[in-house]
Amino acid sequence: MLDILKKSAIAAGRAILDIYHSGPEVVYKPDCSPVTDADECAERIILADLAAAFPDIPVVAEESVAAGSIPNISGKTFFLVDPLDGTKEFIGRHNDFTVNIALIESGAPVAGVVYAPALGILYAASGGRALKSVVSETFMVEPETVIGCRSRGDRLVALASRSHNSAETVAYLAEHGITDYEAVGSSLKFCLLAEGLADVYPRFSRTMEWDTAAGDAILRAAGGETLTMEGMPLTYGKRNQATDSDFANPWFVSRGKV
Template sequence: MPDDAHADLLELAKEIAIEAGEAVLDVYDKGEFDAYQKDDESPVTSADYLANDIINKRLQAATPDIPILSEENKHASLEERKHWPRYWLIDPIDGTQEFIARSGDFAVNIALIENNEPTIGVIFWPPGQSLYYAQKGKGAFKSSPDGDHPISVRKLDDPKNSVVMIAISRRQSREKVLSRMCAKRVYQTLPLGSCSLKACFIAEGKADVFMRIGITGEWDTGASQCIVSEAGGSIAAANFEPLTYNQRHSLENPDFVVMGDQRVPWQDVVQYDDFVNPHQH
């Protein structure tokens, strides 16, 4: 696909993410929504469905030839998906639990996957009025009330000894996180909500690493991976193998790690001993 076509799709995704995010923010501000529990016991709300409806309708109208894979849609089988040269990968609200808890840490995620790789990533954080976006090979950017500017991961003064900032969940034990890190380093922690916001904070240099242990879907990392990679960082499974997209029957991710400065010996810093890969089961 030519660069100008990608640029048009990026602009479309940005516009739709903002539209869906503003609709979600209106619901959030009013506090008027219904919450449900899915079969896997994860939460979902009427705001998730509202955002999903907006995103699906806009994408289907503008790009009817590009399939959509959303967390809140019925998922096509691998037999059907494997023939897709490209598709939209959507998480209407990443951080539904944070939305319900009213922490403000939730975001709208839209990615374009081509040949099993994220090539466009858009993440809109409605309460922060911040839009993070990237196109493969074109860099990563943030648009906010302060303006529109490129972003990049933080370069540590000394990759082997500098203090490392870890983004952690608001509901995660700091001690448990630190127990998975090399004891020879010095760490600070930054509590945040959704996976994608932690990734965005690493992409713009506010944190250096984030570890996710537990069930997530490919829609939780697609947009983030494009943005973090274009900002100079990386996302990988917690055993440091690459994440995959649309290559397996399961759409679950393995445990994964988001890393900033690539000069840091992350395999020595992050020490997982309970790595879970759902694709092995």
């Protein structure tokens, strides 16, 4: 399965780069979030690949959900897809946007792929192993290496959202005495934790499940965790929530080894 997810993410990323270099067309959804022709093109590629390879596994994909297409996932294994995570980074000509594909079983992300096409980096996870590969300019995947979270030292390094930082995040960093932090876009924050390049990622602004699932799968396989403010693992497949929309996440903190 993981090889198919990797190939699909790379194909989607290749299409995204074509639009990135030629200039995207940007429109805004009812919630005022931006969407581009790259988001839509990449999602079509991924949905076609998943339907061909795994016709019995439902897919929850960001743009399809926005259009009102939500499959029945009750009690089922399913995919979560964000065809272009970090659309604001993409529009702003930053390189830290990604393609995210995750497999969810019993509410947990058990496999995932995060591909950063402009950086030529591919992260993947399944079977409790987290992996990193370099993808060449000709979209050939070089040999992968196993990655893992680092043990915490005396000085913690935090990651924060470039486009969605918040006063609560600043307060959290101050409360925990963290002065060293970097602003990064998209699901790459999970991957940098998984790679042992940082220690904690507090998120006190809104995310959706497709934003986090693939990166969270990689982080968990690398020995890290993502916890809600109640200290419980972040779950996936959340429907009919009393306080928020379907698939919306609560605030959370992702971290490497304790």
